[in-house]
Amino acid sequence: MQISLDDLGFAYGRKTALHEVKWVIDAGVTGLLGPNGAGKTTLLSVLIGLLRPKSGTVTIRDAEGGAVVSPRFGFVPQRFSLAGEMRVADTVSYTAWINGVPRRECAAAAEQALRAVALADKADVRVRSLSGGQRQRLGLAAGIAHDPEVLVLDEPTAGLDPGQRLRVREVIDGIGRTRTVLLSTHLLEDVEHLCQRVGVLVNGRIVFTGTVEELAAVMDEGSARAGLGSRFERGYDTLIDTLGDFE
Numbered sequence: 001m002q003i004s005l006d007d008l009g010f011a012y013g014r015k016t017a018l019h020e021v022k023w024v025i026d027a028g029v030t031g032l033l034g035p036n037g038a039g040k041t042t043l044l045s046v047l048i049g050l051l052r053p054k055s056g057t058v059t060i061r062d063a064e065g066g067a068v069v070s071p072r073f074g075f076v077p078q079r080f081s082l083a084g085e086m087r088v089a090d091t092v093s094y095t096a097w098i099n100g101v102p103r104r105e106c107a108a109a110a111e112q113a114l115r116a117v118a119l120a121d122k123a124d125v126r127v128r129s130l131s132g133g134q135r136q137r138l139g140l141a142a143g144i145a146h147d148p149e150v151l152v153l154d155e156p157t158a159g160l161d162p163g164q165r166l167r168v169r170e171v172i173d174g175i176g177r178t179r180t181v182l183l184s185t186h187l188l189e190d191v192e193h194l195c196q197r198v199g200v201l202v203n204g205r206i207v208f209t210g211t212v213e214e215l216a217a218v219m220d221e222g223s224a225r226a227g228l229g230s231r232f233e234r235g236y237d238t239l240i241d242t243l244g245d246f247e
């Protein structure tokens with residue numbers, strides 16, 4: 001599936017959060033980078049239809065270029081609440097049902113999704129006993145159990161330790177081989193290791209789209225700058241300075 005955003009605008013009252021965003025997102029894994037408050041969550045919410053755009057359109061096309069009116073979206077928000085008393089498998093099964101999977105197929109869909117996120121061994125435990133990383137993977141399982149054609153993830157690796165982050169990346173990478181995945185992140189490492197393409201949003205405007213190699217070339221211009229932090233952090237800082245008037 002290919003997603004076209006055409007002149008997408010959105011405002012919270014008088015505060016404009018998206019300014020005529022134009023972006024074509026192809027199949028595979030695409031990253032959305034941007035500083036706090038850039039409008040990433042707003043963009044994802046408009047894309048999946050949670051928020052109605054003030055202007056512009058979102059068009060989804062299949063591999064043959066035909067418009068798809070109601071694609072199956074999977075969405076894993078930045079923060080989500082889970083019922084601690086529920087068992088892991090029931091949680092995923094329930095979300096699958098909410099997302100339109102016929103009742104008698106929900107258990108099998110949940111089992112498959114839990115296997116995909118390497119949580120099958122936790123199927124019968126209660127949600128409250130999971131670690132933060134396991135909860136994140138449970139959120140992913142709930143987001144993919146109805147076999148979405150387009151998967152949208154808001155900071156899927158935030159707050160995870162390096163091992164859990166790797167595991168979540170592996171899951172997303174696997175899904176992205178046959179689906180369209182868009183994920184927002186603050187972590188350049190996510191983009192470097194996971195995404196084929198990337199967009200950078202600053203102050204509600206898309207200021208860069210391209211491959212990860214093209215992004216790295218922009219970042220490398222500033223990576224010699226002395227300072228505290230990793231090469232990635234310095235590169236990111238320079239990137240935002242170069243590409244947008246960061247408030």
Ligand SMILES: Nc1ncnc2c1ncn2[C@@H]1O[C@H](COP(=O)(O)OP(=O)(O)OP(=O)(O)O)[C@@H](O)[C@H]1O
Pocket residue numbers: 012015017034035036037038039040041042043
């Ligand atoms: N419900 C709301 N009401 C008013 N303003 C909002 C609301 N939600 C977001 N905003 C504002 O819209 C802008 C974009 O917010 P958004 O949450 O989309 O950014 P973000 O890039 O996802 O940020 P972060 O990286 O911190 O999650 C910000 O200035 C924010 O303060």
